[in-house]
Amino acid sequence: MNTTVVSRRAAVPDLVLTLGAFLLGLALLLAFLSVAGFDAAAGLAALWRGAFGSRYALLSATLVPAAPLLLLGLAFALAARAGALNIGMEGQFAMGAIGATWVGLAVGGWSPLLAIPAVLAAGLVAGAAWIVVPVVLRWRFGVTEVISTLLLNFVAEAAVSWAVTGPLQEASRSYPQSDPIAMSARLPRLLPPDRVHLGFVVALAIAAVLWVILARHRLGFVWRAVGASPRAATVTGRLPVERVAATVLLLSGALAGLGGAIEVSGVSAALYQNLSPGYGFTAIAVALLGRLHPAGIVVAAILFGALQAGAGAMQRDAGIPAVAVHVVQAVVILVMLLATRRRG
Amino acid sequence: MSDDAILIGFGAATVRVATPLLLAALGETVSERGGVLNLGIEGAMLGGALGAAVGAAQGSAVVGLALAVAAGLVAALLLAAVSVWGRADQIIAGTAVTLAAVGVTGLVAQRTFGSAGAGLELATLQPVEVPLLGAIPVVGPVLFRQSLLTYLGYLLIPLTWWLLYRTRFGLELRASGEAPTSARAAGVAVRWRRTAGALLGGALAGLGGASLVLAQVGTFTEKMTAGRGFIAIAIVVLGRWHPGGVALAALLFGAATALQYLVQASGLGGVPWQLLLALPYLLALVALASAVGRARAPAGLARDDQEES
Known part of the structure; x- marks a missing residue:
């Protein structure tokens, strides 16, 4: 099924729309929290403290989830621009994490210059492999x-559960988790002791590459043409619609798998169940909020990274369950869909 | 346990586990026949599950059912407003509705039941034996010692068929799903028909969620529907958008899930339980692949009502 998710022409200027949609989502969440009897003011204060309130909040909380969200947002947008919808990023992320852990446990004697690329490559391959069945x-x-x-x-969720109680379970077999991966396989922190890691830079670099491909390269032109009108592309016979769909889906799966790999290599250092707090779905909101444009997605990933970080603080300090952020994600998605839908 | 007892236990579990899937899939059949592919059905089921738990915690399963239907309707209304009237992409909008439901049910559950959540003393729906039919060997205990919601599911199979194929509404609904532009030219209020179809689907998904809580699990936990709504969508494809086929497909998925109990009961070691957990989802993939070519989706499915199909 080919779908043009959003048109590239909006009724409102981009940044106003992006910030407006995000703030509307937050406002509706706070209104709902008040109605449901939570302390919304305390929630908002905790949210802000947790997201931007300090150097620690920004560099050790907000920018940490922003890295996988950026990669997964790019993964969704890349496929969506070519008319394919990858709703399975949560699974590809998990498989990327499994692959990265498996390799990360085995490369103890290697130099980091080899071990880290090997771990990231494992994530890419595992993510792409996980989307092969849907492609076929x-x-x-x-x-x-x-x-x-x-x-x-x-x-994929069941596969992680199997891995951490079976082949990848820690040697002591006490908990459903893997042993820590080799030190040489871990992404270095950018500004120690803050937790933001090299994976964020990797994600930014991929955003830049995708921007160039989509805007300047022949490939990007073909992808966008197929996405804009699959029927025209099929009828004219000049554009290989199905081949394009297969290509972008495989790339999308690979990027989502890389997201899982940088999470293991840069943050968790081990495989657990529920490593992702729903990044695969948050990333759909990230991609739409960024108007499916790499630069916009960078901004959107930081906003949703902040929301993720703030949600943790909200749960700790104000007793509001972190799943509340899904409300903001849903509002953002719906507003962006309505604001940028095709007319005619 | 004797082989017969195991088999009957497996059959009864199959029907019990299939009930939420059957209810949701029959609703989704109606919705998709009208052209609305509702990925928010997962959210509608989750809302229905919470509604049922909240009502039952007040001591009344009936209030629970009413709240479950209301929650399903709200979820479907949101999807219809955005995708039928707002003409936004159905698939992404449905994903958003499910996300919203995860967030809202998480918050309401925390508010209502506290952080403990599980272990509620709920007024559940006990199995009711149908007189005479329940006494038939094997068939009786499998099919006719179930909760009232299962019997509602049985009734809804012919009722849905009658609605789709024997009423004017059903004809107009199917026209709205197959060829919206032609239907409009013929004077059918396409968007209203699509909205009605989606709402019916939402209400039944809500009931499906309710049966999960009231007749199966007996409590509410965050994200407890675990993709059953998405499986219901696969069931609709496998059942070829026809109520009878959908009922058989739901039974198949019930069996795939109930297999876990059978394996536990017969003590077949060596099979990782996660494989059994993944089985219904893998089965859904096989079902999708095998159904193609034999069945055709409504031509206007997941399309805007202004698009030529």
């Missing part, structure tokens, strides 16, 4: 990737 189902059987990628999220 679409290519051979015409099954929409929307449902197949979505269903595989649950299979």
Whole structure:
């Protein structure tokens, strides 16, 4: 199924729309919190403290989740610009984390210059591998990737559960988690002791590369043409719609897998269950808020990274469950869909 | 345990586990026949589950059912407002509705039940034996010693068929899903029909969530629907958008899930339990691949009502 998710022409200037949608989401969440009887003011204060309130909040909280959100946001946007919908990033992230942990445990004797690229490559490969089945189902059987990628999220969850109680479980076998990966396989911190790590720079670099490809390269032109009008592309016969869909989905899966790898290599250093607090779905909001443009996605990833960081503080300090942020994500998605939908 | 007892236990568990899927999938069938692919059905089920738990915690399963239907309707209304009337992409909008439901149910559950959450003493729906039919060997205990919601599911199979194929509303709904532009030219209020179809789907998904809480699990936990709404969508495809086919497909998925109990009961070691956990989702993938070519989705499915299909 090819879908043009958003048109590139908006009724309102970009930055106003982006910030407006985000603030509207926050406002609706606070209104809901008040109605439900939570202390919304304390929640907002905790949210701000946790996200931007200090150097620590920004560099050790906000920018840490911003890195995987940026990669996954790019993953969604890349496919969506070419008319394919990858709703399975949560699963590809998990498989990337499994792959990265597996390699990370094995490269103890290597130099970091080799070990880190190996771990990141494992994430890329595992993420791409996890989307092969949806790609084949679409290519051979015409099954929409929307449902197949979505269903595989649950299979990936079961796979992580199996890995951390089976082949990758820590040597002492006490908890469902892996042993820590080798020190040489861990992404260095950018500004120690703050927790923001090299993965954020990797994600920024990929955003820049994608920007160039989408705006300047022939490939980007073909992808956008297919995304803009799959029917025209099919009818003219000049553009290989299905080949483009397969390519962008594989790349999208690889990027989402890389997200899982940098999370293991830069943050958790081990494999756990529920490593992602729903990044795969948050990233859809990130991509739409960024108007499917790499530069916009960088801004959106930092905003949602802040929200993720703030949600942690909100749960600790104001007793408001962190799942509350899903309300903001939902509002952002719906507002962006409505504000940028096709007219006619 | 004797082989018969194991088999009957497996059959009864299959029907019990299939009930939420059946209710949600019948609703989704109606919705998709009208052209609305509702990925928010997962959220509607989750809302229904919470509504049922809140009502049952007050001591009344009936209040729980009413709240479950209301929650499902709200979720479907949101999707219809944004995608049918606002003409936004159905798939992404449905994902957003599910996200919203995860957030809202998490907050309301925390507010209502506190952080402890689980271990509630709920007024659940106990199995009711149907007189005479329940006494039939094997078939009786499998099909006719179930909760009232399962019997509602049985009734809804012919009712949905009748609605879709024997009423004017059903004809107009299917026209709105197959060829919205032509339907409009023929005087059908396409958006209202699509809205009605989506709302029916939401209400049934809410009931599906309720049956998960009241007749199966007996408590509410965050994200407890665990993709059952998405599986219901696969069931609709496998059932070829037809109520009878959908009922059989729901039963198949119920069996895939109930297999866990069978394996536990018969003590087949060596199979990682996570594989059994993943089985329904893998089965859904196979179902999608095998259903293509034999079935055709409504031509206007997940399309805007202004688009030529």
